[in-house]
Amino acid sequence: MYPTKSALVYFSPTGTTKAVLGAIAEGLGLPTTHIDATLPAHRAQDHELDADTLLVLGFPVYYGRVPLIQEEILPRLHGDVRYALPVVVYGNRAYEDSLRELGDLCRQKGYALAAAAVFIAEHSYSTEMGTKRPDDVDRALARHFGAEVMISLKAGKTLDCDMLPGNVPYRTYGPKPPIVPETNEACIACNECVGFCPTGAIASEDRSTDVQRCILCAACIKKCPCEAKFIGFAPMQERIRAMAAANREPKQPRLFLPE
Numbered sequence: 001m002y003p004t005k006s007a008l009v010y011f012s013p014t015g016t017t018k019a020v021l022g023a024i025a026e027g028l029g030l031p032t033t034h035i036d037a038t039l040p041a042h043r044a045q046d047h048e049l050d051a052d053t054l055l056v057l058g059f060p061v062y063y064g065r066v067p068l069i070q071e072e073i074l075p076r077l078h079g080d081v082r083y084a085l086p087v088v089v090y091g092n093r094a095y096e097d098s099l100r101e102l103g104d105l106c107r108q109k110g111y112a113l114a115a116a117a118v119f120i121a122e123h124s125y126s127t128e129m130g131t132k133r134p135d136d137v138d139r140a141l142a143r144h145f146g147a148e149v150m151i152s153l154k155a156g157k158t159l160d161c162d163m164l165p166g167n168v169p170y171r172t173y174g175p176k177p178p179i180v181p182e183t184n185e186a187c188i189a190c191n192e193c194v195g196f197c198p199t200g201a202i203a204s205e206d207r208s209t210d211v212q213r214c215i216l217c218a219a220c221i222k223k224c225p226c227e228a229k230f231i232g233f234a235p236m237q238e239r240i241r242a243m244a245a246a247n248r249e250p251k252q253p254r255l256f257l258p259e
């Protein structure tokens with residue numbers, strides 16, 4: 001039997017992974033549950049998913065890999081899910097080993113792959129890479145992909161994880177620079193950043209950021225209503241500028257459907 005409902009499970013600090021999964025779900029056309037694992041309180045919950053559920057699993061690409069925080073998310077998914085749809089979303093630089101890694105993680109959980117996909121979004125650190133993506137074209141493609149996945153599932157097809165791009169062993173994760181986003185004078189101490197920080201790294205008393213907890217996901221930078229957060233560390237600003245200069249040309253999504 002093919003799935004009759006879908007569960008979208010995602011970690012999405014700046015919201016683009018969530019947007020891509022939402023468009024795929026529209027194409028699937030199934031009743032859909034959102035399990036947004038972006039905030040710490042949500043990651044602390046267990047989820048029971050049954051065999052009728054297609055698990056659509058989405059992560060942003062971090063350092064060409066699946067973010068390490070997946071270790072807090074995947075063990076919380078229980079039940080006898082049979083089919084998963086791994087999706088990675090990257091900032092127009094490269095996705096490297098991330099999709100292969102996410103496919104392998106699904107396989108380790110015992111899920112068969114319904115299909116897999118790579119989408120592009122605006123980079124967490126820059127508006128010059130993947131600017132304003134996913135855009136209408138990306139969303140239309142994601143919807144179309146969702147519809148194709150359903151046709152393929154109804155035909156009983158699954159995807160071989162070994163054909164996904166990426167190297168095993170995977171590239172080294174990180175390193176994350178030992179810095180945190182800085183705050184400028186536009187800050188009105190509204191404390192919204194405290195609430196939407198995915199790792200609970202920002203103190204409510206003075207909005208200082210714990211460098212050990214901060215994963216530099218840029219949620220505070222992109223979501224601050226006053227645009228008060230920024231990366232001030234000059235060597236990193238320089239790296240971002242160079243990365244943007246080398247990756248301005250828009251890249252295209254990649255869809256992997258069973259033969």
Ligand SMILES: Cc1cc2nc3c(=O)[nH]c(=O)nc-3n(C[C@H](O)[C@H](O)[C@H](O)COP(=O)(O)O)c2cc1C
Nearest residue numbers: 013014015016017060063064091093094121123124
């Ligand atoms: C720590 C970190 C590492 C990243 N590494 C990559 C990368 O290797 N390649 C790339 O193209 N984009 C990279 N990005 C950009 C994100 O993959 C991209 O902006 C994604 O859309 C963010 O997803 P979200 O909106 O769901 O948080 C990175 C972003 C962060 C915060």
